[in-house]
Amino acid sequence: MSVDGVAPDFPDYQHAVSSQTTIGDFAIRLKLIRETFGLSQRELAKRAGVTNSSISMIELGQVSPSIQSLERILSAIPISLSVFFSFQLDSKVRVARKAKQGDSFLHAGDQLSVRYIEVAVNSSTVPAMLDCDASGVIVTGNAQLKSILAEEPLGAADTFYVPSRQLHQFINSGQVPLKLFICSLFTHSC
Numbered sequence: 001m002s003v004d005g006v007a008p009d010f011p012d013y014q015h016a017v018s019s020q021t022t023i024g025d026f027a028i029r030l031k032l033i034r035e036t037f038g039l040s041q042r043e044l045a046k047r048a049g050v051t052n053s054s055i056s057m058i059e060l061g062q063v064s065p066s067i068q069s070l071e072r073i074l075s076a077i078p079i080s081l082s083v084f085f086s087f088q089l090d091s092k093v094r095v096a097r098k099a100k101q102g103d104s105f106l107h108a109g110d111q112l113s114v115r116y117i118e119v120a121v122n123s124s125t126v127p128a129m130l131d132c133d134a135s136g137v138i139v140t141g142n143a144q145l146k147s148i149l150a151e152e153p154l155g156a157a158d159t160f161y162v163p164s165r166q167l168h169q170f171i172n173s174g175q176v177p178l179k180l181f182i183c184s185l186f187t188h189s190c
Contacts, residue, residue: 027061029084030073034059037077047076117170119143119178124171135161136182142174 034044034055041059045052050073057063058073065073074084113132119125119141136159143154147168154160162168162182172178 024061026064026070027059029087030055031059033074033077033079033084039077044073044076048073049076113184115182117178117180117182119170119172119180121172121175121177125169127167127169129165129167130162130184132164132184133161134164134182134184135159136180139179139181141172141176141178143178143180144171144173145169146171 034041039047041055042052045055048055050069054063054065054069055073058065070084071081074081117125138154138156138158138160140156142156145152145154145160145162145168147162147166152160153173170178170180
């Protein structure tokens with residue numbers, strides 16, 4: 001597929017501009033990126049040295065830019081061609097608010113599991129073994145992260161990593177409740 005009659009030799013561009021790429025993809029991608037960076041069409045056009053109508057026509061899906069035009073426009077944001085074509089148009093960012101003790105933010109189909117844990121003074125978590133690697137942060141308090149091979153002291157703002165299938169537990173070693181977040185990212189089958 002050529003864009004504006006130009007078949008560029010730029011490998012990333014040729015790969016990205018496949019038979020599945022439509023003029024509408026250019027329109028949606030450019031508008032999303034421009035709005036994400038908080039730029040008006042006029043401001044982007046000024047920064048890129050193109051006309052305001054060029055940006056408008058691309059975003060309305062009336063034209064597809066040449067490789068040179070697209071590079072010029074994207075350099076004004078700045079963002080690379082590979083990033084422009086690689087981000088998912090249908091992906092959604094999820095947030096979890098006001099977590100309570102034991103909350104898990106894992107939803108069906110998610111690849112990220114986030115848990116908030118609070119451990120009372122003179123108490124500990126039940127020894128656990130996770131299916132995937134996990135990392136986290138101590139929000140408040142002091143802890144001992146105990147595993148079969150080691151015991152590590154942790155304080156507020158300390159981060160930790162626990163490999164998959166490692167038996168571990170958190171022991172509150174302080175005088176205030178221990179609060180921590182643990183995150184697991186399922187990037188492969190566990």
